[in-house]
Amino acid sequence: MKSIIKGGLVLLPHADDFVKLDIVVDDSGNISELGDDIAITGNEMTHVIDVTDKYIIPGLINAHAHLFASGNLSDKKPTAVVVKTIAALLQTKVGKKILTDRMKHNALTELRTGVTTIRSVGEFHYLDVKLRDDAEKEVGIYPNLLVSGFLLSITGGHGAPYLALESDSPWDGRKNVRKNVKAGVDWIKICATGGVTDARRVGEAGALQFTEEEMTAICQEAHKVNLMVAAHAQSTEGVRLALRAGVDTIEHGAAMDEEIIQLFKNNPKSYRGYSALIPTFAPAAPFTLLDPNDLKLDPITVKNAEIVYHNMITGYKQALENDIKIGVGNDASMTFVTHYDFWRELDYASQIANLKPIDVITRATAGNAEIIGLKDKIGTIEPSKMADLLILSTNPLNNLKHLTDIYCVVKSGTVVPDKNADFFEPLNALLDDIADNKLPESLNKISLEEE
Ligand SMILES: [Zn+2]
Missing domain, CATH: 2.30.40.10 (Urease, subunit C, domain 1)
Incomplete structure (x- = not known):
């Protein structure tokens, strides 16, 4: 004892x-x-x-997070010059040390606020692999970490070039899986479609990127070494191709048709015979529900976030109706998504579909444990x-x-030693207002429109 x-x-x-x-x-x-x-x-x-x-x-499990940023409003879409400068800094030892310390801080913030396991789905330079290895030496101090290293993307695709390894053929895709495996990742994360954060035009967030053939090769290569594949997918067609290729989780998601519903439930090319959906409401809802002029948000990002958010809600409700496995992840590090308020994602998941607290708590614990492959150890x-x-x-x-x-x-x-997390008060006030007022109002409107 x-x-x-x-x-x-x-x-x-x-x-x-x-x-x-x-x-x-x-x-x-x-x-x-x-x-x-x-x-x-x-x-x-x-x-x-x-x-x-x-x-x-x-302990709560965050099935979709990143550790590289704080999620505060100051982390809004940076300009190209700033991105280039940061990328150059990250090539240096000093830059890597700064980012590693920041990731460590963010992981500890998650832990102190109840998240004892994080599946991190895309970080720079395998600093997540190193953090996981260091954390394993300090049991009781760090959350459990599952890490994915670099994203895999097409040339110029979501996350490329700085956050992703690029490839444009099945064989080059396999090679990039092998690079991540060699570096020691636990999961492979791919980008089936464009994303909101780096889209340059309206509609790019869900635009197809990898072909089905490329994703099939990546899944085979990952499954061969017993790793599962998470796919960023923000449109119906993106979700379809990724599922056909055999991915194990769809991140974000979109409206489904019958083929997609059946593939989630019974996916012959996936690692375990089924695929799960991880919606992420926390980064999308604020863009839709807050006044973009007040916050000086980038209009392309706002429009893409709006499209993705509504599509994600539709897919989420269909997944619930059809008994598809649904996890909980908040995409921490994105603007509006801090490391200390994972509960908000549970609150969104509950309010949007009228679920009882016990239902979402179970999804964020036992449900997530099964989806990320750790059900024998946690949840x-x-x-x-x-x-x-x-x-x-x-x-x-x-x-x-x-x-x-x-x-x-x-x-x-x-x-876990208690230490005050840094709370971002102006952001908290905005998000509290969404949860208490704006979200319920907007959901009323959606259901009226549907009828
Ligand atoms: Zn993400």
Whole structure:
């Protein structure tokens, strides 16, 4: 027995309410026992964590994040000159050190605010691989990290040239998979279509980029070495081609037809026979719901975000209706998406589809664990799983905002040191207004238009 977490109210797998249970954690940081009022046996070294009447849920899993930026408003679309300068800086040792420190800071911010596992889907220069390796040496201090290294994209495609390895044939695509594998990634991330952040014209966000043939080669190469493939796809046709090629997750998503629905549920070329959808509402909703003039937002970005957002909502609702596996990821690092408010993505997912808090919490824990391939280790509170826990002072099943009322976060049985995260107050106010007023209003309008 390494530690015992005593007196808390625990959310067990498949349960829809809390039960009072003690949690015993072994020396390796895994849960070894759950029980009612467990006695502490013989070992004085046992650390007792008293959480009497606090609410304990599994640590949250962010299935789509990046660590390279803060998400604050100051990180708005940079000019070409700024991008070039940053890229040049990143070629230097000093530049890499600055970015690594920033990524570390952002990963810790996620952890302190309840995210105990992050699937990072695209970073610069394999700094994410290094961060993951360093983190593994400091168990209990860092979140679990799954990393993807560079994106794979076509020449001039989404994320290229600085954030992506470019290729224009099936064989060159395979080569880029091999480069990422050699560097030590856990996932392969590809860009099936253009994206909002670097689109140069309206409509580019969902425009087709890789061909089906290229993506098929990439998926084969990745699956061959037991890695799964995540595809950025922001249009119906992009989603279709990526699924036909065998990708394992569709990031963002779009409206579906029957072929697409069937491919999600039964995808013969995917690694596990199905593909999952990870919508990301947090970076898209603010562009649509805030006044672009107030914020001096780039008009092309606003228009593309609007198209993508509505398409994503349609796809998300269809996925729910058709029992497609849906994960939760917030695309942290994008403008408006900080590392300390993952709860907002759960709130969007809940409000948009009228889901109960328990449904989205389950998707962001057990559901995400399965989708990212870690269901044997994380996602639920039960013996042999990692003791990754989010312990709250108020009941999150009554209101998802209670996910911010954190008593403590436990990573592998160790209480994560509390340090004030840097909160961006003006941004928080804007986003609170969206969640409380603008989003419900806009959803009313959408459902009226549909009828
Ligand atoms: Zn992303």
